[in-house]
Amino acid sequence: MGKTTIARPLSDDSNVAFEPVSATFSGMADLRKVFAAARSRRTIGQGTLLFVDEIHRFNRAQQDSFLPYVDEGTITLVCATTENPSFELNGALLSGTQVLVLRRLDEAALSTLLDRAEHVTGHRLPLDDDARRARSPHPAGRPAP
16 A cells, blocks of 8 residues: 555545645645645635655755645645654644654564455455565565555
């Protein structure tokens, strides 16, 4: 499951617009468009959940640009980073956030997940024993995206 896949249901459950942005591929022009659209939505009573993937790639000035929109409630900001947010994010931005750390599932949790999926679908998933025991390809110590 990807980071965007985790963030999207938050907007669905809250009945707000979902705006995904990748800091790897976006710049200030893209952010300005998102902020303008969010402000326009806000005038008609609709909120915006802005999901920023790899937010640590934005420099401090770019991160500062989020502050007025977060502070005034124009956007709800949800971000993902593979870095330690305490070191990579603007302190003002970080101060108003809740940080959730995602860790990869261990073998027991993966086994439970497979069992539940098979119970819900009513049939055994087409995985051989090696696939059932497969570990996440992410290096130890780094959370799975």
